Amino acid sequence: MTGYLYDGSFDGFLSCVFESFARKEQPVLIQTFDQDQPFLMALTTIVTRPERARRVENGLKRLSNDIWEMVRDGFLCDCMNNREVNLLRLIQQLFKYGPSAAVNYADPVVNTVWKALRHMREEGHLLSGFVRFSEYNGVLVSVISPKNQVLPLLAQHFSVRFPGEQFMIYDQNHKVAFIHTAQKGEFVEIDTLTLPSVGKEEAAFRAMWREYFDHIAIPQRENPFCQRTHLALRYRPWMTEFASEQPDGQRLPG
Template sequence: MNVYIYDKTFDGLLTAVFDAYFRKTFPDFLLSEGDALPLFYDELHTVVTDEEKAARVWRGLQKKVSSSALGCLTQCWLSELPDIGIVIFRYIRKAIDAPRSIETNFGDPDVLLLAQIWKKVDGERMHLMQFVRFQKAADGTFFAAFEPQYNALPLTVQHFKDRFADQKWIIYDMKRRYGFYYDLQEVTTISFDDDSREAHLITGMLDESLMDENEKIFQKLWKTYFKAICIKERMNPRKHRKDMPVRYWKYLTEKQK
């Protein structure tokens, strides 16, 4: 039984693939530093992330599977599921060793599992685009926060950049404490901590003193509209929770009291 230790990055995972073929020993467990080791194992190898090795593996994969399959791998990685590293590792190994593409071989448990994970992460991507509610600050910047189940925020950046190309905005993942800021020119990654001057944004809602003078009016109008279109006789709480996951309600304007 072989154990590989890596840094939990995608480049680190690809480097682990390179090392496995170079060493001709393949891991049964792919762990990060500090994870509990199995009680018994034959070999322990620490992977040192190398961008060139990772790039070589990626170029090799490009010859074995389609671009959509490669996109599936990176999107599944964003699920951050506990065993996603070893599942993707096994998929890559099978893709490299197979004489033809494995991406539609859903009889393979790893191919099927990754397809299911991709669907979940993509669903979260769609939810982010549907349920993000921007608040306009006094300086004209639009701010939105949420706590997605999966790390799907990077998958939405291009959408927001295209959709709101003429507006400065910040979209922030409260769960992972990072976000993206668009300044009308480029998108940059940002992070707020408790000691920063932007610490008030950690709550996910703008303080009224920082809002644009018309923001409170528009929020009130939106809440009024939301209540007005609600037909009591047709209310279906179960379907409502299914269509609009409860984890988003905290940051939805129409759900604020």
């Protein structure tokens, strides 16, 4: 039994993939340096080599662009158990059987990756609606706490939508922020974020949105179960219209 240790980056993971092909090994475990190591198992440390990562990337892109995106986005799925090993198995199958292996949804490996991907993309899609910005001196700021690393998806969505705006989305769970200005967009690691209290104008728009939200519901059709199905409670602490319902008072930034 072999296992790999790597630095947790995507290029690092692709280097592991390269290494497993080069050594003809079937690792049962791929984990990062900071995770607890298993007892009685020697792990090989894999050094991140970008040029090797590019070779794996090009190989996958040759199969098809969708397949490359499947692997790339699969790496963002924190919800997937044994993420690296499952993705490695998927890549092995893809190189062995060709691109059609990616749609063999009944296969256990493809199924695991595909379900995780669906979960991650769904979370990203929902958050593209549930993100709430607050304005601080012309800069729009928003905080989220997603299960998966959906920030790249959101960054893409909002960069297209608000090309001229300065905005920031902070992922509190992964301690990463995406900062966008009219010239460029970049990802920055931030440990804690403290925001000033909101201005008068911002407070007025929040109040208007809350009022609108309360008035647009039809009381005769009330159905909190249906509401919870579509909009899980875990999204609500960051949403303007639910702020007053939160037990610990207002958790909105500012």
